[in-house]
Amino acid sequence: MPRLTRLTPDTAVGAARDLLGDLVSRHGRVSDMVATMAHSPAVLGGYLQLSRAMKRAKLDRKISERISIAIHEKQGCDLCLEAHIDAARGLGVDDDEIERARAGTSEDPAIAAIIELGLQVYREPTAITDEQIERLRGAGYRDREIADVVGVVSLNILTGAFNLVAGLKPGVVTESTY
Structure with missing residues (x-):
């Protein structure tokens, strides 16, 4: 059983609500990891930025x-x-x-x-x-x-x-x- 709860755009607050709302509007859903990371907008934002950046990597x-x-x-x-x-x-x-x-x-x-x-x-x-x-x-x-x-x-x-x-x-x- 997960130790931390999932957040949704309805249950998240502040920056987390904005981040989740944006992701859901663009993708229709988010993974459990992303929904749970939303407890820390700093962690979620950092993850999203690094993930996007690594999509531009030249490593095969x-x-x-x-x-x-x-x-x-x-x-x-x-x-x-x-x-x-x-x-x-x-x-x-x-x-x-x-x-x-x-x-x-x-x-x-x-x-x-x-x-x-x-x-x-x-x-x-x-x-x-x-x-x-x-x-x-x-x-x-x-x-x-x-x-x-x-x-x-x-x-x-x-x-x-x-x-x-x-x-x-x-x-x-x-x-x-x-």
């Missing part, structure tokens, strides 16, 4: 989904893990590669290296070396894609931590229209 979406899978496997957010596995499948990532991502790697050495970077940004960014960044450049990644990894990891830390604190889990989503 199939790669960012694999990084997300690796992060959530470690973080333990089953709701996020399920969502990113579904997204990866929707992009054509096969089940073997999804399992490798869950283990923090890939059959492709270049993708394995960028997943490893993502996990290091998550666990211990001080362990990242100049040589590691140079190897990523040698594998064809540009500075923008390397920087995008930090954004992908940051967004996943935010959503996973929020869902874990709020007690949101797969199978108990009550996504609905208002």
Whole structure:
């Protein structure tokens, strides 16, 4: 059972009401995570801004989904893990590669290296070396894609931590229209 309640445009107040009202008017519905994040307009607004910004990332979406899978496997957010596995499948990532991502790697050495970077940004960014960044450049990644990894990891830390604190889990989503 969720620890925090969902808000609606009718139950939210102030900036949260405005944010939810805008989202519902544009999309017809919002997820449980978004409805629950509305308890903190600062958190919801930050999530929405970072989420929109990361849609402009140059890192290939199939790669960012694999990084997300690796992060959530470690973080333990089953709701996020399920969502990113579904997204990866929707992009054509096969089940073997999804399992490798869950283990923090890939059959492709270049993708394995960028997943490893993502996990290091998550666990211990001080362990990242100049040589590691140079190897990523040698594998064809540009500075923008390397920087995008930090954004992908940051967004996943935010959503996973929020869902874990709020007690949101797969199978108990009550996504609905208002």
